[in-house]
Amino acid sequence: MALHDENESSGPDAPLLAESNAFRQGDSAAAPSDDGHAASELQYLGGWFIWSLTFSAGLSGLLFGYELVDHFLMRKYFCSDLLGSDLSGRPLTTLDESLITSCTSLFALIACPFTGVLADKYGRRRIILYADVLFALGAILQASSSQVWGMIAGRSVVGLAVGSASAVTPLYISEVAPSHIRGRLVVILALLITGGQVVAYIVGWGFSQLPGGWRWIVGLGAAPAILQFATILLLPETPRWLMKMGLERKAVNVLRRIYRNSPSCDQIIQQVMHSIKGEIAAEKLQSEPNENQQSSSRWLGDVYQRAHSLFGEGANRRALTIAMMLQALQQLCGFNSLMYFSGIIFSALSFSSPTLTSLTVAGTNFVFTLVAFVFIDRIGRRRILLYSVPVMVIALILCALAFTSLNISLEPQSTVPGQETGSAYPVIILICLTIFTAAYAFGIGNVPWQQSELFPLNVRSIGSGIATATNWGCNFIVGLTFLPMMKWLSPTWTFAVYALVCVVGWLVIRGIYPEMSGLGLEEVRGLLSEGWGVEKTLRRQAETRHEQRV
Numbered sequence: 116m117a118l119h120d121e122n123e124s125s126g127p128d129a130p131l132l133a134e135s136n137a138f139r140q141g142d143s144a145a146a147p148s149d150d151g152h153a154a155s156e157l158q159y160l161g162g163w164f165i166w167s168l169t170f171s172a173g174l175s176g177l178l179f180g181y182e183l184v185d186h187f188l189m190r191k192y193f194c195s196d197l198l199g200s201d202l203s204g205r206p207l208t209t210l211d212e213s214l215i216t217s218c219t220s221l222f223a224l225i226a227c228p229f230t231g232v233l234a235d236k237y238g239r240r241r242i243i244l245y246a247d248v249l250f251a252l253g254a255i256l257q258a259s260s261s262q263v264w265g266m267i268a269g270r271s272v273v274g275l276a277v278g279s280a281s282a283v284t285p286l287y288i289s290e291v292a293p294s295h296i297r298g299r300l301v302v303i304l305a306l307l308i309t310g311g312q313v314v315a316y317i318v319g320w321g322f323s324q325l326p327g328g329w330r331w332i333v334g335l336g337a338a339p340a341i342l343q344f345a346t347i348l349l350l351p352e353t354p355r356w357l358m359k360m361g362l363e364r365k366a367v368n369v370l371r372r373i374y375r376n377s378p379s380c381d382q383i384i385q386q387v388m389h390s391i392k393g394e395i396a397a398e399k400l401q402s403e404p405n406e407n408q409q410s411s412s413r414w415l416g417d418v419y420q421r422a423h424s425l426f427g428e429g430a431n432r433r434a435l436t437i438a439m440m441l442q443a444l445q446q447l448c449g450f451n452s453l454m455y456f457s458g459i460i461f462s463a464l465s466f467s468s469p470t471l472t473s474l475t476v477a478g479t480n481f482v483f484t485l486v487a488f489v490f491i492d493r494i495g496r497r498r499i500l501l502y503s504v505p506v507m508v509i510a511l512i513l514c515a516l517a518f519t520s521l522n523i524s525l526e527p528q529s530t531v532p533g534q535e536t537g538s539a540y541p542v543i544i545l546i547c548l549t550i551f552t553a554a555y556a557f558g559i560g561n562v563p564w565q566q567s568e569l570f571p572l573n574v575r576s577i578g579s580g581i582a583t584a585t586n587w588g589c590n591f592i593v594g595l596t597f598l599p600m601m602k603w604l605s606p607t608w609t610f611a612v613y614a615l616v617c618v619v620g621w622l623v624i625r626g627i628y629p630e631m632s633g634l635g636l637e638e639v640r641g642l643l644s645e646g647w648g649v650e651k652t653l654r655r656q657a658e659t660r661h662e663q664r665v
C-alpha cells in the first residue's frame with residue numbers, strides 16, 4: 116500500500132496514520148521525543164530489576180570473551196603440545212589444525228544474519244536461551260571428544276552460539292534500557308566480554324600445565340551458559356518485541372518493572388508506549404501484508420520486506436553503514452591480533468613471562484572498559500571515539516618506530532638481540548601497546564556494541580545481525596593476516612598499517628557518526644532520514660549543555 120497523504124484522516128488506516136504522524140512530527144504534548152526526560156528522570160539510575168536483567172543477559176559477553184581467548188589458546192597450543200596425541204590417537208595434521216581453529220569464527224559469522232531474522236520471529240530472550248544450549252552442548256562435545264571430528268563439531272556448535280549471542284544480546288539490552296543509561300548498560304556487555312577474556316587467560320594458564328588440562332579449558336565454557344539459562348528463564352521479553360507481537364498488556368507490565376522506582380513511572384510508560392506504537396504504525400503503513408498468503412510464505416515475505424527496507428531506505432542504509440563501519444574498525448585496528456599473538460610477540464621480545472605480559476593486555480582492556488562504563492553516557496559515544504582513536508594512532512606509530520630498532524623474529528624460541536644488552540625498546544613497545552589497549556577499551560572496543568540503537572524497530576534485529584557478522588568477518592581477516600604481515604611486511608609496517616586504518620576510521624567517524632547519547636530508540640529514524648544527523652545531534656547537545664548551565 117502506498118503512503119497516504121499526511122492529512123488524510125479517514126479510511127481503514129486512519130488510526131495508524133494518526134499514530135504514525137503524531138510520532139513523526141514529534142507532537143510534543145502527546146509524544147515527547149524520548150523515554151521521558153524530566154529532570155528528575157535523568158537522575159534515575161534504574162532499579163535492581165534492570166541491572167540484574169542486564170547482568171544476566173551480559174553473561175553472554177562472558178561466554179563470548181571466554182571463547183575468543185579459548186580460540187586463541189587452541190591456536191597457540193596446537194603449535195606446542197597441549198593436545199599432543201589426545202585426539203584420534205595421533206598428532207594433528209595441518210588440515211586438522213586449520214579446521215579446528217577456523218570453524219568457530221566461520222560458524223559465528225554464518226549465525227549472525229540468521230539470528231537477526233530469528234530474533235524477530237521468536238523473540239530476543241528465546242534466542243539467548245537457544246544460544247546457551249548451544250554453548251553448553253559445544254563445550255561438552257569438545258571436552259569429551261576423543262576424535263578430531265568431535266572437536267571440530269564441538270567448536271562449530273560453539274561458533275553458532277557465539278555468533279547468535281553476540282548479535283542478540285546487545286539488542287536485548289538496548290531494547291530494555293532507559294535511554295539515558297542505555298550506553299552504560301550496553302557497556303556492561305563489553306565489560307563482561309573483556310572479563311571473560313581475563314578469566315580465560317587465567318584458566319588457560321593454570322590448566323595448560325596439567326595433562327589433559329585442555330579438556331577443562333574448553334569444558335568450563337559450559338558453566339556460565341548453564342547459569343545464564345537459569346536466570347534468563349526468569350526474565351521477560353523486551354517491551355518493544357512484545358508490542359510488535361501485539362502483546363500490549365505484557366509490554367506495559369515489563370515497562371512497569373523497569374521503571375518501578377522512577378518518580379514519574381506512569382508518565383514514562385505512557386510516553387514509551389506512545390513512541391513504540393507510533394513506530395509500529397509507521398512500519399505497518401509501509402508494509403503490504405497479503406492475507407491470502409500461507410503463514411510460512413508470509414514470514415518469508417516479511418523477511419524480504421525487512422531486508423528491502425534495510426537496504427532500500429536511506430535512513431536504514433545510513434544506520435547500517437555506521438554500524439558496520441564501527442564494527443569493522445573495532446577489528447581492523449588490529450587489537451585482537453594483540454590478544455591472540457601477544458604471547459608470541461612478548462616471547463620474541465625476550466620477556467621472562469610472556470603469558471603474564473599478555474595478561475597485562477587483557478587486564479588493561481578490562482579496566483579501561485570499566486572507565487568507559489563510568490563515562491560513556493556523560494561524554495557521549497561520538498566524543499569518546501574522537502578522543503580515543505588518536506591516542507591509538509600515536510601508540511601504534513611509536514610502536515612501529517620502536518620496532519625499526521629491533522630485529523625480531525616470530526619463530527619459537529627466538530629472542531631480540533638488543534634485549535641482552537639492556538635495550539629499552541621492548542619496554543617501550545610494551546608501554547605503547549598498553550596505552551593502545553587502554554584507548555581501545557575506552558572507545559572503539561565497546562562503542563560498536565551500541566549498534567542496535569541506530570536501527571528502527573522493523574530492521575533493528577536484522578541490522579544488528581549484519582553488523583555483528585561484520586565484526587566476525589573482520590576478526591577472521593585480522594587473525595588470518597597478522598602473522599603473515601609481520602613476516603612479509605615487517606612488524607614496523609604491520610603496526611603502521613593498523614595506524615593508517617585508525618586514521619581513516621577517525622575521519623569517517625567524524626564525518627558520519629552522530630551523537631546517539633540520550634536519544635530514545637524511536638527517535639533514530641527521524642535523525643538519519645535526511646542525512647547523517649551529525650550537525651543535528653551536536654546542536655542538540657550544545658543546547659542541552661547550555662540549558663543545564665542556565
Ligand SMILES: O[C@H]1[C@H](O)[C@@H](O)[C@H](O)[C@@H](O)[C@H]1O
Nearest residue numbers: 305308309451454480560561
Ligand atoms: O568488544 C570486544 C572487546 O573489545 C574484546 O576485547 C575484543 O577482543 C573483541 O573482539 C571485541 O568485540
